[in-house]
Amino acid sequence: MELCDRSACDLVGMLKKREISSREITESVFKRIDEKEDTINAYITTTRETALKQADLADKKFRNGKRTSLLNGIPIAIKDILCTQGIRTTCGSNILTNFIPTYTATAVKKVLQAGAVLIGKTNMDEFAMGSSTENSAFGPTRNPVNIEHVPGGSSGGSAAAVSGGETILAIGTDTGGSIRLPSAYCGVAGIKPTYGRVSRYGLIAYASSLDQIGALGRTTEDCAMLLNVICGHDSLDSTSAQVKKPDFRRFLNKGIKGLKVGLPREYFVEGIDTRVEDQIMKAVKVLGKNGADIVDISLPHTKYAISAYYLIATAEASSNLARYDGVKYGFRSNQDIPDSVRMYEETRSEGFGKEVKRRIMLGTYALSAGYYDAYYLKAQKARALIKDDFDKAFEKVDCMITPVSPCLPFKLGEKMADPLQMYLVDIYTVSLNLTGLPGMSVNCGTVDGLPVGLQIIGKAFDEEMVLRVGNTYEKIVEEDV
Amino acid sequence: MDYDIIICFETHVELKTETKLFCDCPVKYEAPPNSQICPVCTGQPGALPVLNKKAVEYAIRAGLALNCTINRESRFARKNYFYPDLPKGYQISQFEKPFCEDGYLEITGDDGKPYVVGIKRIHLEEDAGKLVHSSGSLEASEYSLVDYNRSSVPLLEIVADHERNPLRSVKEARIYLDKLKQIMKYIEISDCMLEKGQFRCDVNISIRPKGSKNLGNRAEIKNMASFKFITEALEYEIKRQSELIESGRRVSQETRLFDEEKKITRPMRSKEDAPDYRYFPDPDLIEVEIDREFLQGIEDSVPELPDQKLDHLIKNFGIPRHDAIILMKEKKISDFFEKCALHCNDRRKLSHWITKDLFKLLNDSSLTIDECPIRPKDFSQLINLADRGDITDSIGRTVLYEMFRTGKNPETIIEAKGLKPIQDVDLLDKILDEVIGENPDAVSNIKQGITKPIDFLVGQVMKKTRGKAPAKKVRELVHKKLLKGPTQS
Ligand SMILES: [Zn+2]
Numbered sequence: 001m002e003l004c005d006r007s008a009c010d011l012v013g014m015l016k017k018r019e020i021s022s023r024e025i026t027e028s029v030f031k032r033i034d035e036k037e038d039t040i041n042a043y044i045t046t047t048r049e050t051a052l053k054q055a056d057l058a059d060k061k062f063r064n065g066k067r068t069s070l071l072n073g074i075p076i077a078i079k080d081i082l083c084t085q086g087i088r089t090t091c092g093s094n095i096l097t098n099f100i101p102t103y104t105a106t107a108v109k110k111v112l113q114a115g116a117v118l119i120g121k122t123n124m125d126e127f128a129m130g131s132s133t134e135n136s137a138f139g140p141t142r143n144p145v146n147i148e149h150v151p152g153g154s155s156g157g158s159a160a161a162v163s164g165g166e167t168i169l170a171i172g173t174d175t176g177g178s179i180r181l182p183s184a185y186c187g188v189a190g191i192k193p194t195y196g197r198v199s200r201y202g203l204i205a206y207a208s209s210l211d212q213i214g215a216l217g218r219t220t221e222d223c224a225m226l227l228n229v230i231c232g233h234d235s236l237d238s239t240s241a242q243v244k245k246p247d248f249r250r251f252l253n254k255g256i257k258g259l260k261v262g263l264p265r266e267y268f269v270e271g272i273d274t275r276v277e278d279q280i281m282k283a284v285k286v287l288g289k290n291g292a293d294i295v296d297i298s299l300p301h302t303k304y305a306i307s308a309y310y311l312i313a314t315a316e317a318s319s320n321l322a323r324y325d326g327v328k329y330g331f332r333s334n335q336d337i338p339d340s341v342r343m344y345e346e347t348r349s350e351g352f353g354k355e356v357k358r359r360i361m362l363g364t365y366a367l368s369a370g371y372y373d374a375y376y377l378k379a380q381k382a383r384a385l386i387k388d389d390f391d392k393a394f395e396k397v398d399c400m401i402t403p404v405s406p407c408l409p410f411k412l413g414e415k416m417a418d419p420l421q422m423y424l425v426d427i428y429t430v431s432l433n434l435t436g437l438p439g440m441s442v443n444c445g446t447v448d449g450l451p452v453g454l455q456i457i458g459k460a461f462d463e464e465m466v467l468r469v470g471n472t473y474e475k476i477v478e479e480d481v
Numbered sequence: 482m483d484y485d486i487i488i489c490f491e492t493h494v495e496l497k498t499e500t501k502l503f504c505d506c507p508v509k510y511e512a513p514p515n516s517q518i519c520p521v522c523t524g525q526p527g528a529l530p531v532l533n534k535k536a537v538e539y540a541i542r543a544g545l546a547l548n549c550t551i552n553r554e555s556r557f558a559r560k561n562y563f564y565p566d567l568p569k570g571y572q573i574s575q576f577e578k579p580f581c582e583d584g585y586l587e588i589t590g591d592d593g594k595p596y597v598v599g600i601k602r603i604h605l606e607e608d609a610g611k612l613v614h615s616s617g618s619l620e621a622s623e624y625s626l627v628d629y630n631r632s633s634v635p636l637l638e639i640v641a642d643h644e645r646n647p648l649r650s651v652k653e654a655r656i657y658l659d660k661l662k663q664i665m666k667y668i669e670i671s672d673c674m675l676e677k678g679q680f681r682c683d684v685n686i687s688i689r690p691k692g693s694k695n696l697g698n699r700a701e702i703k704n705m706a707s708f709k710f711i712t713e714a715l716e717y718e719i720k721r722q723s724e725l726i727e728s729g730r731r732v733s734q735e736t737r738l739f740d741e742e743k744k745i746t747r748p749m750r751s752k753e754d755a756p757d758y759r760y761f762p763d764p765d766l767i768e769v770e771i772d773r774e775f776l777q778g779i780e781d782s783v784p785e786l787p788d789q790k791l792d793h794l795i796k797n798f799g800i801p802r803h804d805a806i807i808l809m810k811e812k813k814i815s816d817f818f819e820k821c822a823l824h825c826n827d828r829r830k831l832s833h834w835i836t837k838d839l840f841k842l843l844n845d846s847s848l849t850i851d852e853c854p855i856r857p858k859d860f861s862q863l864i865n866l867a868d869r870g871d872i873t874d875s876i877g878r879t880v881l882y883e884m885f886r887t888g889k890n891p892e893t894i895i896e897a898k899g900l901k902p903i904q905d906v907d908l909l910d911k912i913l914d915e916v917i918g919e920n921p922d923a924v925s926n927i928k929q930g931i932t933k934p935i936d937f938l939v940g941q942v943m944k945k946t947r948g949k950a951p952a953k954k955v956r957e958l959v960h961k962k963l964l965k966g967p968t969q970s
Contacts, residue, residue: 083527096526103520105527202527209764237529238766316764319559322570323524340565340619367561367759376761 003028004075004165008222011168012070015062022062022073025168026055026117029075032165033119039147042161044080044090044138046120051075054117061115070225072115077167079158080121081128082108082213083202087118091204092126092154094137095351096330105202106237107171107213107230114229119167122157126353127321128175128206130154131425132415133182135355140412145187145451149409152185154178155216159186162216169226170216175206176309177404177429179214183441184404184453189470190216191223194461195436196241198227199234205320207313208239210433220442220470224248227463243461251464252471257291259469262397266302267428272406279452280403283444283473287401290476292469295397299389302431304382309430310423311366311379317356318363324351358419387435394459399469402428404441404453428455438463442470444477483691484723487699488648488684488715492661494637494671495608495679496539502607502635503530503573510677514628522633524568529765532557536635537580537769539670540605541779543637544581546668546786547600551776555580555769557605561759565619566610566627574638576760579604580771586664587788588656591649598657599645608634637670643685643696651715658682658708663787667812681706686718687732697722698734702746705739714739714746721746790815798822804832807840813850820857827868834864838878842885854888855881863891875948876900902951906958909942909950913958916941927963935959 003011003025014020030048037043058073078084081091083101090096104112112118125135133141133156143151144164151160155172159182162170172179174192183190191214198213205211215226227248234240263284268277288294326332326347333346352360366375393400406427415422432439437460441453454473458466500507504521520528544551558576581603590596610632614622639661641647648654662673662680673680687699700718705711717739722732736755737746785793787809794805794815808815818835825831839860843853863884867877872895883894895901903909916938917924923934935956942955 083525089526091526099526101520101527102525103528200527201529204526205765207764236531238531239764315761319561319571319759319761322561322563323526323568325563325565325570327565328523328568329525344563364759367761369757369759372759372761 002032002165004032004168006168007218008074008168008225009219011074012225015073018062022055022058022117023052025073026051026075026119029119029165029167036144036164036166039142040144040160040164040166041139041141042122042157042164042166043077043120044092044123044136044157045088047087047118051117051119054112054115058115058117069114069229071111071169071229074116075119075168076111076116076226077119077122077158077161077170078108079124079155079170079172081124081173081204081206082171083204084108084118084121087121089121089204090138091128092124092136092138093352093356094331095324095326095348096204097137099330101202103202106199106234108202110230110232111171111226116169116229119161122155122161122170122172124157125154125178126356127204127317128154128173128178128211129317129355129359131177131181131422132410132412133157133160134412134416135353137353142412143186143409145185146409146449148411149450150185150412150414152182152405152409154182155190156182156186158216159183159188159190162186162188162218168217169222171213171226171230172216173203173211173213174429174433175210175212176313176433177426179216180404180429180439180441180453180455181425183216184443184455185409185451187443187446187451188216188218189220189223189440189442189474190214191227191440191463191466191470192432192438193227193231193463194241194438195433196239197231197243197438197461197463199232199237199240201234201236201240205316207316208320209316210309210313212433212436220440220467220474221249221252223440224252224467224471227467241461246464248463248467251468253475254468255291256287256469256472259292259399260295260397261287261292261469262295262297262393262400264297264299264302264393264400264402266299267402271424271427272403273408275447276403276406276408276452279445279447280401280454283454284401286476287469287473290472297393297397297400299386299393299431301382301385301389305386305431305434306423306427308379308382308386309426309434310362311375312383312434314359314363315366315376315379316363318360318367321352321356321360324348326351355419383434386431390431390435390437399459399462399465400457402455402457404428404455408447408450408452432457436460438466440466440470442473444473482723482727484688484719485691485693486649486651486719487643487687487689487696488651488654489641489643489699490639490648490654490657490661490685491641491683492639492658493681494543494639494665494673496536496635496637496670497672498533498535498539498635500533500535501633502533502536502605503633506633508634509630512630514626514630517630518632522568523629524570530573530763532766532769533635536605537771538775538779539635540580540603540637541771541776542668542670542783543639543665544584544603545780545783546664547581547584547586547603547639549581549584549600549603551581551771552578553771553776554578555771557763557766557769558760559763560606562756564609565625566612566632568610568629568632572607572609573763573766574606575604577762580769585646586657586661588653588660591653596653597646598648599642601640601642601645603637603639606636606638608632608636651712651719654684654715655708655712658711660787663810667786667790668784669812675706675708678706682711684711684715686715686722688719688722688726690726697726698732700732700734700746701736702739703736703749710739710741713744717745784812794818798828798832800828800832804829804836807836808832811850817850817853817857821861821864823861824858825861825864827864830868831861831864834881835860838881839885842882854886855884856888856890859884859890866891866895870951870953872900872902873943873948873950873952875943876902879948900949903946903949904951906954909955909958912942912945912950913938913955913962916945917962924963927959
């Protein structure tokens with residue numbers, strides 16, 4: 001096995017024993033990038049030169065016998081939605097094609113301080129709006145498992161990079177499923193922590209009340225290791241939670257004996273691909289056989305989740321994206337326009353892609369006088385009801401199991417003509433953004449060679465439970481193989 | 482036709498916090514353009530606002546001073562609109578749940594009676610940047626420059642109530658503004674310098690035939706930063722609207738701008754074109770909870786307000802009302818008075834000397850009370866000297882002038898300038914005899930019982946002694962010599 005295909009935990013052990021160097025891992029990753037990137041297009045920007053310097057610095061720390069973070073010397077890819085000082089940050093959009101931030105996002109700062117090696121900025125749906133990474137101004141990303149298929153979105157670049165050996169770890173963001181869906185489609189592990197767990201400072205906002213930064217890796221353990229570094233209260237983000245910071249790796253091996261695992265019946269109804277359903281039920285059986293108590297539960301307002309999500313997300317987006325006017329930074333239309341209002345119009349028309357414009361318009365409409373109550377406010381009421389559902393269900397269970405996606409990774413172009421079909425891909429993931437609850441995707445096998453993701457949902461700030469179940473499942477399956 | 486006039490202000494007061502409302506950038510007015518900025522106040526992608534607690538404290542202080550209910554839970558909202566000075570494309574303001582609601586401000590109405598003007602709400606919001614156009618306006622300019630130093634500086638918006646006792650005349654409007662400004666300065670949340678844009682108003686005005694119950698359509702005049710212009714604009718509007726009504730036409734509900742040169746208002750946009758701000762709760766900021774302790778702390782720290790100050794000055798110091806009114810106009814002046822009063826017996830004399838003599842000196846050299854070179858302790862010593870008759874008032878004024886010029890204490894000046902009064906009675910007697918000899922007419926008048934020339938004789942003695950004769954003593958001597966009786970003054 002090449003270094004770039006190993007898990008972060010393996011590499012940490014090898015580095016510690018000085019069997020390998022960070023430079024070797026980093027070079028292995030870039031070798032893979034050279035081989036695959038033309039096809040996969042996981043990155044918008046790679047930072048080879050600085051990466052090798054960072055790797056050498058990490059190696060020096062090992063040589064000097066300094067106490068280091070586990071992440072020291074481990075390659076990491078960052079979704080191009082997080083600001084990196086001096087490195088262009090595009091958000092997958094033409095309108096930020098030349099934007100070089102003056103500051104670094106808190107989460108990125110933390111991994112760099114821990115000594116991780118920044119490989120590059122990964123491709124994504126423009127402003128994280130999409131479920132396939134096809135809505136990128138820098139071309140679509142392909143799924144390394146099967147390049148005819150999409151990697152899922154919007155953190156498709158991050159998931160594809162992990163899956164294809166183009167990085168070891170990756171940071172993504174999740175507004176409606178954007179970490180979990182691509183993790184499922186690319187067959188890697190990915191966690192969206194509780195809203196407020198990771199600082200959003202420096203995350204270019206799509207929908208501020210839903211956006212959350214999370215971790216992607218080859219295994220649940222890798223995710224836990226990365227989450228340990230990026231989480232924690234940040235005085236620069238008012239919505240960042242003041243909760244204690246556990247060691248997420250501590251209970252990974254505690255097992256699942258006696259755990260009550262809920263199966264929300266509303267998630268297994270019409271619309272789900274039966275092949276996906278079968279795969280999930282197989283996983284449920286595995287958990288049951290290993291001591292988990294499977295409980296039937298109900299989340300009755302699930303049917304409103306998608307509508308509520310697309311109203312709230314687009315409403316917030318319409319406001320968040322108002323700042324891109326081509327004046328202070330980013331792209332400006334180079335048409336010779338004498339008046340400022342038309343300059344703004346041209347800049348935004350040329351700068352934003354189709355899906356982004358669609359969502360800005362939807363959101364503007366939802367907030368407009370006379371429609372606010374019927375759309376935005378009603379969506380907020382639905383959100384409260386959905387949250388209520390989860391609160392009640394969690395009185396009975398420790399965690400829940402659902403599919404991540406109702407369908408298998410689809411082919412490039414398959415759903416581009418039908419936005420509504422594309423929106424429905426998020427049907428099982430958006431509820432966690434509306435409620436702020438943590439959830440992760442772990443791989444539970446393949447159908448026709450295409451990965452299926454198992455979603456594990458936990459109580460607020462109980463990522464430990466989510467990771468523990470994910471890790472236990474992975475280990476059982478590994479042993480069976 | 483006679484009209485009811487309905488005037489209502491929305492006033493923006495810039496708060497003098499050390500840092501901006503949502504970031505740590507300093508609030509500095511004199512700094513070079515774009516030197517007080519960061520990713521937050523320039524709306525860089527990914528930057529997030531963090532609320533300045535001091536600004537909340539100031540907002541609540543204003544609410545308490547204006548008798549408002551303080552909401553224990555409050556929220557910020559985004560006001561979405563597009564303008565080049567607004568870096569995020571929205572302004573963080575408040576919509577539902579402002580910090581303060583349902584207050585009032587008491588003024589003296591045109592009828593001389595107290596009138597309680599309704600305050601609907603007070604909320605906190607961020608200011609925009611400042612545009613500098615290459616010529617006149619944005620539209621007419623080849624280019625415009627934006628300075629973000631002011632972006633996100635905290636602004637308090639005080640919205641008066643249309644329905645609950647609105648202002649009824651231009652005169653009342655002026656009194657309201659003066660008093661509002663005075664209170665904001667009293668509670669030390671803003672310097673309210675109009676020329677620096679720290680106190681700006683939008684004003685609504687409508688008129689209706691007297692006795693009519695229907696509210697007329699109102700005109701809103703935006704962004705006025707001079708009380709004189711506000712008065713002129715309101716007077717123009719009353720004339721314009723009454724002419725429309727009298728010629729049978731309708732006043733349209735619209736926003737207008739005041740032309741400062743022509744002294745007229747012009748339409749800016751009609752009600753139909755009013756922007757839809759698409760307010761919604763700002764998801765980047767959590768609900769603000771005002772706990773009991775925080776509120777109590779602010780309640781305890783609200784300084785005495787102008788009306789209370791007036792009572793206090795009259796009752797505790799026994800000074801005349803007209804002096805008290807002058808002293809309480811600015812808190813810093815009444816503070817100076819109170820500091821002097823601590824060491825001073827004759828407070829009436831003190832207030833008189835401050836409001837007359839000291840004010841004149843300050844005015845003549847364009848200084849504010851802050852910059853006054855005389856220490857309160859020295860000022861009160863001077864008053865005490867005059868009060869005890871150690872120096873005459875006229876010498877006192879000379880000393881005051883010197884104190885103002887040099888900052889020295891009165892005794893040093895009196896000593897150095899040889900201004901000590903003549904205490905030698907024989908010497909005074911001799912000088913008075915000279916004066917009597919020189920003014921036989923006055924003397925004979927006095928002897929016939931006409932007392933008026935006594936002052937004249939005293940004055941002559943003063944003249945000969947260059948003011949160093951104690952007037953009281955000289956008067957006594959005149960009485961003794963010419964009337965053979967005790968002083969009757
Ligand atoms: Zn700032």
